[in-house]
Amino acid sequence: MTYSQPDLPYANDALEPVISRETIEYHYGKHEKAYIDNLNKLIVGSGFEDMELEDVIREADGALYNNASQAWNHIFYFFSFSPEGGGRPTGRLAKAIDETFGSFDNFKKAFVDAGTGLFGSGWVWLSRDNDGKLFITQGSNAANPLTDGLTPLLTFDVWEHAYYIDYRNARASYLDKLWDIVDWDVVESRY
Ligand code: MN
Numbered sequence: 001m002t003y004s005q006p007d008l009p010y011a012n013d014a015l016e017p018v019i020s021r022e023t024i025e026y027h028y029g030k031h032e033k034a035y036i037d038n039l040n041k042l043i044v045g046s047g048f049e050d051m052e053l054e055d056v057i058r059e060a061d062g063a064l065y066n067n068a069s070q071a072w073n074h075i076f077y078f079f080s081f082s083p084e085g086g087g088r089p090t091g092r093l094a095k096a097i098d099e100t101f102g103s104f105d106n107f108k109k110a111f112v113d114a115g116t117g118l119f120g121s122g123w124v125w126l127s128r129d130n131d132g133k134l135f136i137t138q139g140s141n142a143a144n145p146l147t148d149g150l151t152p153l154l155t156f157d158v159w160e161h162a163y164y165i166d167y168r169n170a171r172a173s174y175l176d177k178l179w180d181i182v183d184w185d186v187v188e189s190r191y
Helices: 021-042 053-059 062-078 091-101 104-116 171-181 184-190
Strands: 122-128 134-140 151-157
Touching: 021 062, 053 062, 062 151, 091 104, 091 134, 091 184, 104 122, 104 134, 104 171, 151 184
Parallel strands: none
Antiparallel strands: 122 134, 122 151
């Protein structure tokens, strides 16, 4: 199967000032495109050609795993945002967050702390297990909670390429601002 890069559900400048048009053009237009192009090259002859991308991530290793996971992670990340985002979750997810972390504010702090505490490049994740229990995890490079049997709900990219144009070295400021564009309807639908 040939993987393609979906168009974003918003204009390149629609997430400003949180994420600039220039960051979208580089991060989604160049970095993410390169992961998908590499995935399409590496999957030929790998024996994984006919698998769903999530299964490639669960089973592959090396360069194929890295590019498959990065291809998936970026689509998941960019499709978690909306110019009408922000606020807080409602419904079952809000209840689970309160039960697990004490409050929505506590959850946000723990999530940002996990992102700022990750040394080097990677991702911070909110995931659920098969019983609906919530977990915040951090992972280096192309890490994805799918390989731990978890279902991802939300991720923030903490590679420098995600924030260096807009925030320079201020990773914590970037992570704090992302809450303004999170589309909680999308996140809730994954729960
Ligand atoms: Mn990235």
